[in-house]
Amino acid sequence: MTAVPDRAHPRPDSVLLRALAADLDAADFRSEPLRGLWGEEADDALARGLREPILRAIAGRDDALATLGLLWVLGMPQPHRAVEWAVPRTGVDGLVELGLAEADGPDVVPLVVIRPQSFVDADGVGEWWIASDLDEVALGTSLPADHVLGVGGASRTLAELVIPAPVERALDLGTGCGIQALLVSRHARHVVATDISERALAFAAVNARLNGVHNVEFRHGSMFEPVEGEAFDLIVSNPPFVITPRVNDVPEYEYRDGGLIGDALVEQFLRTAPDHLTPGGVAQLLGNWESRGGVDGLDRARSWVPEGLDAWVIQREQLSPLAYAELWIRDGGTLPRDAGFTRLLTAWLDDFEAREVTAIGFGYILLRRPVDASRRLADARSAPATGSATQGGWVPEPVEGPSTPEPLRRFETVTRPVSNLGLALLAGLVAHDALADGIPDRLLVAADVTEARHHLPGDDAPSVIELRQGGGFARTIGVDPALAGFVGACDGELTVMQIVQALADLFEVPLADLWADLEPRIRRLVEDGLLLPADAAE
Template sequence: MVRHLTPRPDPLLCAALAADLDAADLRSEPLRAAWGAEADDALARGIRSPLLRAIADRTDALATLGRLFVLGMPQPEADVASALARTGVDGVEELGLAYREDGQVVPAALIRPQSFVDADGVGEWWIASDLDELALHHLDADGVLPADHVLGVGGASRTLASIVMPIEVERALDLGTGCGIQALLVSRHAGTVVATDISERALAYAELNAMLAGVHNIEFRRGSLFEPVADESFGLIVSNPPFVITPRGAGVPEYEYRDGGLVGDALVEAFVRTAPAHLAPGGSAQLLGNWESIGSALGLRRLESWIDQGLDAWVVQRETLSPLGYAELWIRDGGTTPRDAAFEPLLDAWLDDFAARGVTEIGFGYVLIRRPSDAAATSPVLRRFETVTQPVTSAGRAFLDGLAGHDALADGVPDVLLVAPDVTEARHHMPGQDAPSVIELRQGGGFARTVSVDPALAGFVGACDGELTVTQIAAALADLFEVPLAELWADLEPRLRALVTDGFLSTAEERTRNNA
């Protein structure tokens, strides 16, 4: 029987373990080189035998710790003792990360290198978490996750990290920190970070991971939602909350890392209604979430109604799933497959719950809420609720640029606009025609938008190189197209505003900030 242990963070032992992992070079690139790129990619698909074949004859520290902590495999005690010269087997037992059994050291946790890229450059941390389904299966467990399972860095964690705006703040909050990866990332741009979770085991892992990373500006508190930070405010709140919509009934497992214990999308509603009270002036909250379409009430419209009209709100819906597709996704996530006897009863429970509440569709996406600064309290607020399905990159930067563009438009279109460096123009011609039938502006990054424009707007954007003012460009186009300036401007002005908030055009101040 696999032992389900809770980590016991200790600063000295964590420093020793970090030194041992560093000495073994237990990092992404050395591991990938050790067992090969193809085998490394196979691990992401739940296949580990190619990795094991590649390092089968190796007992060095990298191979031993790779099998023990990356793959979750027991290793001979002598090999582990040699690989952990500073920590020792006693040390990892004391930390609650492994235990001895029949001459072997059995992992109770995974420790995997996690690379990151932010405004300060590239880095990598070791992130500890509970054994995943693959490791549990190979340790003769049933592969079904325990209710208090602490997830490592998964797809949702990476998604949230990619959408968080790169801003400097005095105080930040990571609500529902899990293994602590978001708190670590935010700590690089915050004076202090408060990391909260309802799970005692999650907080133990998060604190241990901060110790492994040598990060000291994170405070850990236990509690639900905003209870641990009552009457406190922050410049940035980030959250990958337990937003999964799970039926409340006997026989349906609930996992602390994904289930908030409320009905439907009530947890996301509670977050967006409560978070603004904990934002400092000018502060922002960013989270991932699910929202339900119920009857004729679309999910995005329901979400919009939860956010106070006096707040800036930008919601991007990335995908929607049917009740069947959603149920199957999260039942499999818990380690239950259609081959298991429990699958069909769980599926029925999910579908019964959705049917009883009239749910027709479940949306997933990103939520950004900003409290206006005191200086901008009378400015128009941003209210944007949209569906974006194309691949996105650097969404955090796109959000930041979009808010900056919105702020710059508060007093009208700025005097000077610059075309963003990732914008290209495509022209489509009918055979035999000189004039294009379609002109498109395309973004190479951010939300990768494509906008159809007419020759006047295309000409305007093409002239936004900083040499001419907006007024000078408009006047030249009015002469070129032989139309009154006022008429041309009435047509261009709202579309220019859209290009600014979409990031196609920026101000000189934005360009300077992005290049800093």
């Protein structure tokens, strides 16, 4: 790719950005008014890279909203007089001073796009104005290597992933245009946002000031270098995890390429992040991992997590080397009809073949640092006695000494849609903690759980019994009559052992044998949120 000359970065002038925010607000420059201006079909077409439907829908319009939509959403030059009228507080001179546009004769030429991005979190519904570099639709060509991406699918996925809990200090590692830092700032007292790209940091600072966010601090540097020696209650990251062949003529986009070989960047993050988490602190990120040399990608990711750390890795999809290469070559704006496509595809496939990569997984990673050892010991000392099952009843056994609860280790593939992902992950952590001292004394079936029984024609007994979860991960779990009977009796009134004893009598099996069979499966139903501790459900 031809080298792109250095470009001036946007400038986060607070006074001018407050004026611009007032102009955008006065023009009602928001998602719904824009969608109403040019129609749903044209709006959806823009997401596919087509802007002609919008141009046809608003042909002849010269009001402020239409002018700003063409200037900022489509990235098209607009008449100087129309822009001056649309942003009277900022003026064209102000846009030029901010580095967002330039005056070119009778026209104002946008240097960035600014698009409204709506969001929903625990505090309600809101919307940001997010500035980023002109995309391939506006440029009409492939992207420059220092391109700062706006809000894409990965950004929205990470936003859904983050656990919605208030924290004191948060870190957004690899902030890009700053969207995650803005979202996290709504429930963090202080946010540090870092990036290896000075241009990205400039955009992130512009976006924070444009949206009136003042509790975010921006720092330049790679990975955890800018926060050496610091710890955070929450770390979020959409890191530059894309696997790219390290060949001279393959472009390395700052927003997606970390400069390392294969999935080494994700490995480095998992090995390093725990050092920057406070006790109980959580790190959440997106990532890729390779199945390589006969070792499954999830197993490789498991080996990167330090001992004693809680880890939950969810693989959402797995691509072949060919599908992966095509996806990211297109992402850079190079299409199969373009001259360089075959050369780039060959470089990607040669790299995967040389490293024996057979598949590339994509998904979500959650890490949590355990609370400090002294607290764990105190919790263990106050834990109730454990016990063992006998045919005659439940016999308590003394605790032999303080022990550390087993860390959470979940590495799974979940391809079905997940509703309220952040809340579902939080519920999983809470359930894991609730099981630290054993299965709670009383359990209650979650309100979204239903049971389905399948019978073969003429059979009285079901051949298949399934528990189905309506929310969260929407899991479907096959159970046998004993476990189905246990779940059906979990009304929060009977104790776990009362139910198991009754089932042992019903099925005429020793209590110890039935408990040994049911106990791990009951734990899993609690972990998955199908069964809830009765006191927590009240």
